Amino acid sequence: MRQKFLEVLIVFNVEDGQLLHGNLNFYEIKNKFKNRVNLQLLFCGSNVSKYLDNSHLDFYGDVSVIEDDSLPWNNPYILAQNISSLGEKNFDVVILPHSITNCGAAAFLAAQFSMECFTAINDFYFDDETLVLEREVFGGFTERILCKLNCIITWLCSHSEPCNNLNGAKYNLIKKSPVECEDLCSVISVEKAQSFSRLSEANVLIAVGRGIGSLENIELAQELALLFDNSSIAASRPVCDNRWLPYKYQVGVTGKTVSPALYFSLGISGSSQHLSGMKNSRCIVSVNKDRYAAISSIADYIVEDDIFVFIPAFIHKVKEKKKILRSR
C-alpha cells in the first residue's frame, strides 16, 4: 500500500528583510520525514521580498508570503491570525522556530485547529507513523513524546547560517496582512534594553542563580570574580527578580547573550531560557548541589557541592596558589 504523504507547514519569521530565530533547514526537515512529505513554506513579517530576493530559493513547492511592513510582527495574536488565514488546509504537522512569540502563536492555533501543541522541541523524528519529539523538562530530564501527527511544534533549531537555497521558487505574495485584528491587539511600543557592555566584554563571568540564596551572598560571587582578570558577575533571571542584582546582569533569552572564555555558574539549574544565552561560552563550570542539573549537560566541569562549602575553599586555594606563583 502506498503511504500517504504528510502535509507539513513551516513558518519563517522575517523582520526587515532578515530571517529571525535561526534557519529551519527544509532539506533536513524533509529527511526527518523520510521524504514522505509535501512541504509548504510560509514567510511572514516585514520586508520579506528583500529577504527572498537575496536568498536563493531553490525550492519547488508551495511558498506563501505575507508581507506587511506596517505591522510589528512580535505579536503572537496577529501572527496566529495570519497563519490561520492560509485557510482550511489540514496540516499534519506545523513547525515554527522556537521563540516566545511563536510559542504563543503555536498554542493559540493548536486550539483553533484542534491540534496538539508542543513547544521547545530539541529534536524530532518520524518513525512508524509516529512523530517522536524530544524536549527538556524540569531538572535535566528529557521528555520524549510519541504522538500521532496533527500537532504544532516550536523547534529549537540551532542553525544560524543560511542553509536553504530558495532560488527559483515561485511564491504567492500577499502584500498586506489579510486579517483585520489590529484593533483587538496592537503594539504600542517596542523598546530595546540599553546595552550593558560589561557582560559582553568580560573574559570571565561568575554567574549566580537562585541557589545563591540571598542578596548578602552575592558578595561571595564578587569575591570569586576578583580572582580573575577582566571578570564580571552575571545572573539568572530569578536573581534579578529578587532584586539581588539589577536586570542588566541577566543572561538568557530575555536578557543578554554572552560567550566569555569562562562561564562559572553558582547555583544555576540550566533552564533552556538561561542556556540559550550562554551555551556558546568557551568553558563552563557549574557548581550545583545536584550533579544532574540541566546545566551539567553543557558544562565542561561539574562540581557537585554546596556553593557555601566549595566556593570559600576554592577562593582560599586560588589565593594560596597565587601567593606561591608571586613568591617564585
Place this chain on the structure above:
Amino acid sequence: MKILVCMKVIYDGKDNAFPDYDLPLRINRFDEYALEEALVIKDKFPDTAIDVVTFGYSNSVGLLKKALERGADSLTLIESQEELTPVVCAKLVYSHFKDRGYDIIFTGAMAEDFMSSSFGPALAGFFSFPFAVAAVSCELVNDKRLLVRCELEDGIAVTYSIKLPCLVTMQSGGREIRYPTLTGKLNARGKEAFVVKLDQKKDKSLSYEYKRKKAVKGILIEGSLDERCEYLYNELHKRGLL
C-alpha cells in the same frame, strides 16, 4: 471586572524520577505572578471578582487556599489524576468556564515542571480571545483595554494595547508577590474549593517517556574538597584563565 486566574500546583523535585509524586508540592511561580496581576487590578477596582482555577491533583487545594488568603474570591479544582497535555487542560478549563463572562484571564507564562508555555495561549485560542505572552505588568484603561508590557527575546520589551476580553500570560519581574494579610486569612477561612471531578482519560495516541540526562559533556570533579579545588584550579590555570 471578572477575572479568571489559572494556577498550577507542581511537584518540586529534581531527584531520580520524573514526575516524582512523592516530592513536596508548590505553586508554579509564574502563576503567583498571574494572581498578583489580578490582585493589582482589584486593588484599584475593588468590585473586581477573581476566580482561581487549578487543574490537577486533589492535594493542590491546601496550597491554593493561599490564593484565597491573598485576595481571590473563589477557588475551583478540576480534579484529574492524569497528567494531560496543556492543550487538553486548556480545553477542559474552557468547557467549564466558557459561559462565565470573564473580562480577563491570567495564567503563568510557563509551567516549571514540564517547561511548557502552551496552556495560556491555547486557552486564548479556545475562547478566541486576543492575548499576549510573557508579560511583566498590565494596566487597565477605561475598563475597555489592557495595556500589557511584555519582555521578549534579546531584551526587547513590547507594550500591547489589547481589547477586553483578553488573556495574558505572566512572567516574573514586574511585581512583588504580596503575602496574605490577617484580614485576608480570616476572609478565606469560610471559603471552600469547588471540586469538579473528571474522568478524562489520557489521549491514547500520545505516550511519554522520561530519561534523566546524564552529565554527558563535562567532567564531574571528584575527590576530597581540597582535591577538587586543586583539580579545578589546575584546569583553569592550564586554560590560562587563572
